[in-house]
Amino acid sequence: xxxxxxxxxxxxxxxxxxxxGNGVVAGSLLNRSKAQNAGWISITAGWGLAVFxxxxxxxxxxxxxxxxxxxxxxxxxxxxxxxxxxxxxxxxQVLGALCGAIAVWMxxxxxxxxxEDADAKFACFGTAPAVYKxxxxxxxxxxxxFVLVLVATALFSKRVAPAGVxxxxxxxxxxxxxxxxxxxxxxxxxxxINPARDFGPRMAHSxxxxxxxxxxxxxxxxxxxxxxxxxxALAAGAIRALSMS
Numbered sequence: 001x002x003x004x005x006x007x008x009x010x011x012x013x014x015x016x017x018x019x020x021g022n023g024v025v026a027g028s029l030l031n032r033s034k035a036q037n038a039g040w041i042s043i044t045a046g047w048g049l050a051v052f053x054x055x056x057x058x059x060x061x062x063x064x065x066x067x068x069x070x071x072x073x074x075x076x077x078x079x080x081x082x083x084x085x086x087x088x089x090x091x092x093q094v095l096g097a098l099c100g101a102i103a104v105w106m107x108x109x110x111x112x113x114x115x116e117d118a119d120a121k122f123a124c125f126g127t128a129p130a131v132y133k134x135x136x137x138x139x140x141x142x143x144x145x146f147v148l149v150l151v152a153t154a155l156f157s158k159r160v161a162p163a164g165v166x167x168x169x170x171x172x173x174x175x176x177x178x179x180x181x182x183x184x185x186x187x188x189x190x191x192x193i194n195p196a197r198d199f200g201p202r203m204a205h206s207x208x209x210x211x212x213x214x215x216x217x218x219x220x221x222x223x224x225x226x227x228x229x230x231x232x233a234l235a236a237g238a239i240r241a242l243s244m245s
Contacts, residue, residue, distance in 0.1 A: 009063020015197060017054030017068050018100025019107075020048045022201055026104055026124040030111040044186060048179030055171035059091050063167040066171070068093060069194040071232035075149045078236035090196070099202025101125055104201075105208050118214030126202035127190035127224050128217055137220075140188040141227025142234065144181050151177050151237035153244055192224030197224055 025033035026048025035042070037083055051068070058066040067073045070090045077083050091153040104124065105112070122128065129137045155173045156165055165173065182191050199221070206216040238244075 005062030009058035009061040011096040013054040013058030014068045014093045014096030015100040020050035026108045031114040044182030048175045051178045052175030054173045071228035073228045073234040075232040089090040093196035097196045101204035113211035125205035127192040142231040144185045144193045145228040145231030146235045153187035195225040
């Protein structure tokens with residue numbers, strides 16, 4: 001019998017990631033929310049905690065990887081083999097992100113009509129650059145994901161933790177890393193650093209009857225999809241070249 005636990009873990013973990021991550025954005029941006037204007041620190045902290053929660057849930061469901069991110073899955077395949085993960089994990093991640101975005105829309109249902117700013121409403125789903133410069137926006141996503149994969153690998157390296165990371169600490173470390181990336185590198189593009197995190201919610205924005213919504217920004221969408229994949233591939237190559245383990 002095929003063990004579906006990893007696929008279920010990737011789906012549910014990514015669902016939780018988006019519910020809490022996009023949820024903190026919606027709470028900060030939508031009118032009449034009690035968290036309105038909470039600011040960038042609140043958003044980055046919320047995303048860090050969302051990653052922690054999603055990875056913890058995926059592990060509890062029997063998923064030993066907890067990628068929740070096609071870029072991580074690609075890097076894993078490049079470093080360890082097992083290309084089947086590309087065909088099983090990635091669809092589960094995208095579907096989990098889509099469902100998570102729908103749940104956020106339902107959670108804040110009365111607030112969409114109260115918010116006039118279409119860009120603010122879109123920001124509760126997908127990412128967009130602060131300054132539209134495609135080459136540099138692409139570089140931002142490559143760099144952010146490169147750092148994510150490189151440092152996450154280092155955190156679990158036997159040279160850093162010879163006896164292994166303490167039970168339950170892994171999700172906390174990865175969440176803290178994502179918080180740091182958001183604080184340091186996220187101001188340019190909104191740090192998707194995860195194709196599923198952007199693509200699934202962007203599809204939800206396109207499909208849902210959101211009051212007063214504007215464009216779903218598909219002209220930009222290739223950047224938060226391809227940029228993280230390139231960044232992850234470069235990080236995997238660097239990790240192998242430097243024998244980081």
